Amino acid sequence: MTKSLGKELYKYRYLYLLLLPTVLFYALFQYLPMYGVLLAFKEYHFKAGILGSPWVGWDNFEALLRQREFWQAFRNTVILSLGRIVFEFPAAILLALLINEVAGRRLKKFYQTVFTFPHFISWVIISGILFNFLGSDGVLNQILAAFGASKESFLTSPGLFRAIVFLSNIWKEVGWSAIIYLAAIAGINPELYEAAYMDGANRFQQLMAVTWPSIRGTAGILLILSVGNAMNGNFEQIFNLYNPGVYSTGDIIDTYVYRSAFVDGSGFGVSTAIGLFKAAINFALLYAANFAVKRLGGEGLV
Amino acid sequence: METSATMQKETRPVTAGAAKRKGGTGAADIVIHLVLALLALATVLPFYNVFLMSFSNTVAVSKQMVYLVPTVIDLSAYHYIFQEPRFLKAVLVTLFVTVVGTTVNMGVTLTGAYVLSKTGYPGRRAVMALIIFTMFFNGGLIPYYLTMKNLHLINNLLVMVLPVAVNTFYLMICIAFFRTIPAALEESAKIDGANDIQVLARVILPVAKPMIATIGLFYAVDRWNEWWNGVLFMTNVNLLPLQALLRELLTNYAQVLSSINANVSLQNTDLHPEMLKMAVVVVSALPIACLYPFLQKYFEKGVMIGSIKG
Numbered sequence: 001m002t003k004s005l006g007k008e009l010y011k012y013r014y015l016y017l018l019l020l021p022t023v024l025f026y027a028l029f030q031y032l033p034m035y036g037v038l039l040a041f042k043e044y045h046f047k048a049g050i051l052g053s054p055w056v057g058w059d060n061f062e063a064l065l066r067q068r069e070f071w072q073a074f075r076n077t078v079i080l081s082l083g084r085i086v087f088e089f090p091a092a093i094l095l096a097l098l099i100n101e102v103a104g105r106r107l108k109k110f111y112q113t114v115f116t117f118p119h120f121i122s123w124v125i126i127s128g129i130l131f132n133f134l135g136s137d138g139v140l141n142q143i144l145a146a147f148g149a150s151k152e153s154f155l156t157s158p159g160l161f162r163a164i165v166f167l168s169n170i171w172k173e174v175g176w177s178a179i180i181y182l183a184a185i186a187g188i189n190p191e192l193y194e195a196a197y198m199d200g201a202n203r204f205q206q207l208m209a210v211t212w213p214s215i216r217g218t219a220g221i222l223l224i225l226s227v228g229n230a231m232n233g234n235f236e237q238i239f240n241l242y243n244p245g246v247y248s249t250g251d252i253i254d255t256y257v258y259r260s261a262f263v264d265g266s267g268f269g270v271s272t273a274i275g276l277f278k279a280a281i282n283f284a285l286l287y288a289a290n291f292a293v294k295r296l297g298g299e300g301l302v
Numbered sequence: 303m304e305t306s307a308t309m310q311k312e313t314r315p316v317t318a319g320a321a322k323r324k325g326g327t328g329a330a331d332i333v334i335h336l337v338l339a340l341l342a343l344a345t346v347l348p349f350y351n352v353f354l355m356s357f358s359n360t361v362a363v364s365k366q367m368v369y370l371v372p373t374v375i376d377l378s379a380y381h382y383i384f385q386e387p388r389f390l391k392a393v394l395v396t397l398f399v400t401v402v403g404t405t406v407n408m409g410v411t412l413t414g415a416y417v418l419s420k421t422g423y424p425g426r427r428a429v430m431a432l433i434i435f436t437m438f439f440n441g442g443l444i445p446y447y448l449t450m451k452n453l454h455l456i457n458n459l460l461v462m463v464l465p466v467a468v469n470t471f472y473l474m475i476c477i478a479f480f481r482t483i484p485a486a487l488e489e490s491a492k493i494d495g496a497n498d499i500q501v502l503a504r505v506i507l508p509v510a511k512p513m514i515a516t517i518g519l520f521y522a523v524d525r526w527n528e529w530w531n532g533v534l535f536m537t538n539v540n541l542l543p544l545q546a547l548l549r550e551l552l553t554n555y556a557q558v559l560s561s562i563n564a565n566v567s568l569q570n571t572d573l574h575p576e577m578l579k580m581a582v583v584v585v586s587a588l589p590i591a592c593l594y595p596f597l598q599k600y601f602e603k604g605v606m607i608g609s610i611k612g
Contacts, residue, residue, distance in 0.1 A: 005424065008424055009424065011423075012424075012498075014497045014498035015420065015498050016417075017499070018413040018414070018416060018417045018502065019413070019418070021410040021414065021467075022410055022414025022418075022473075023414075023429065025410055025414075025468050026432060026433060026468070028453070028464075029449075029465045030440065031432070033440065033442075033445040033449040034439075034440070034441040035441075035445070036442075036444065036448055037441050037445055098334055098337060098338060099338070101331075101334050111342060113598055114342045114345050114346060115345055116598065117591075118345060120590050120594065121527075121587055121590060122527035122545055122586075124527075124529050124545045124546075124548055124552075124586070125527075125545065125583055125586050125587050127549075128548060128579055128580070128582075131552060131579075132352060132355065132576060132579070132580060132583075133348055133351070139351060171344070171345065228438070236530070240549065243553075257442070258443060261443065268448070271442075271443070271444045272442060272444045272445060274442075275442025275443060275445075276442065279442065282438075283439070286438065
């Protein structure tokens with residue numbers, strides 16, 4: 001038995017050699033950090049390391065549940081994620097449907113090219129552009145001033161921060177998110193439209209009867225994935241846009257973890273516990289969303 | 303202007319050809335074009351404004367004269383940053399990360415994807431399952447930080463290369479692509495006595511050139527955009543990548559300037575802070591804008607292969 005397995009392994013030795021770097025990568029940079037989640041149940045001592053630090057049971061979780069800022073970040077994460085599903089998720093579908101209604105392949109391509117570009121620009125750069133646009137002497141305030149309105153401090157106003165988050169993410173990502181729908185639409189047999197037209201369907205009816213059913217499955221899967229991501233809240237965006245003035249509406253779990261570990265120093269144990277807490281909720285949400293979509297007759301992930 | 307020209311040229315033949323257009327009304331078309339054209343303007347204008355601002359001068363910026371029409375063209379912001387050692391170092395760090403990082407990315411991803419696209423050898427399923435699991439779970443920020451620390455990657459340029467050596471999503475795209483290559487192609491090479499490594503190098507990779515170009519560009523953009531590992535792991539400011547420096551400049555302008563007080567020239571020239579920031583923004587975004595036409599040519603295919611897999 002072992003002999004034949006050894007033979008098998010030898011037979012495929014070149015394949016294993018080629019796979020080695022990939023396996024090393026996942027072992028070192030994905031799985032090795034995972035044992036660090038033990039810290040969620042420990043009090044981290046710098047000298048003792050992760051394994052040597054003493055166990056404290058559920059103390060870290062109890063400590064974090066008592067933190068007012070944690071609950072604020074938790075609430076903000078949920079609200080922002082819900083907002084993304086309500087505003088950002090349909091925006092991509094709408095854009096894809098709009099682009100699809102444009103006659104002419106070259107013009108379609110032109111719009112796609114323009115709308116996709118910001119996806120490749122990092123949030124650091126986008127934040128620079130946004131600060132320039134929304135700052136106290138920024139373009140928007142100059143336009144407001146031209147209409148006689150008073151200056152508004154957009155970036156430090158807690159009431160406006162979430163709107164800025166939604167709008168800027170739509171601005172950056174909507175074109176990219178639309179591609180996957182456009183790809184699904186491109187696969188539709190033109191005869192379906194012909195048949196619908198023969199049956200007297202107008203343009204809007206064709207859209208509802210032919211185009212929408214072809215992207216519904218894709219939309220369902222993307223919805224499951226975004227619900228399963230609900231606790232993540234887009235760290236890169238928030239981290240580059242927020243400031244202490246908008247913590248009350250804009251601080252999310254991931255940014256709170258960063259500050260509690262590296263800025264306020266409330267301990268690595270508690271910060272790890274927050275991360276684990278978050279991952280557990282994400283898992284539960286993914287499972288629930290998958291179940292719900294299947295119950296509603298859609299295609300699930302598994 | 304360009305938009306309307308293309309519009310007129312393109313609309314007619316397609317309208318005549320495609321049945322789906324027949325039910326359309328003229329009014330709806332006008333509304334759709336209007337909406338899309340406005341959205342396209344809203345996408346482009348912020349970049350354009352930033353671009354103009356970086357080529358402006360202090361007088362124009364502080365008088366708020368920079369909107370859409372360039373009133374002056376002044377290179378002083380660029381003149382300044384390209385003499386500033388901290389900026390030049392950051393550019394070098396980013397170039398290193400982009401070149402070395404993309405090379406490592408491609409080496410690891412292509413070899414791994416090739417092996418995982420094949421079946422019949424022991425262990426493939428387990429490795430695939432372990433890889434897919436990482437798409438849904440990771441240890442979180444603190445364990446990640448401590449692991450890098452234990453691996454002596456703090457203040458080490460490789461921390462912007464090794465922990466990001468494989469992007470699982472791109473790996474899946476490569477696997478899906480390799481599966482579309484007919485098996486007959488490598489069988490003939492195998493009969494000639496080539497081993498798996500030789501087959502990959504001589505048979506598979508040459509056929510996969512378009513896919514290699516796509517994934518390579520994706521990785522290059524990601525590496526160029528590196529800032530987070532820099533912020534997290536570089537306590538030595540000389541090792542910060544360009545976009546981490548930009549982040550500091552944006553959030554902490556005064557402090558960055560005082561830290562480069564060796565360069566007195568800044569106090570003398572009238573450089574408006576916004577100009578300087580925007581010049582760094584332009585330099586950070588320009589390479590991507592230049593790569594974009596090539597990138598754009600391929601990415602739809604990439605997303606499509608990925609979506610079939612998902």
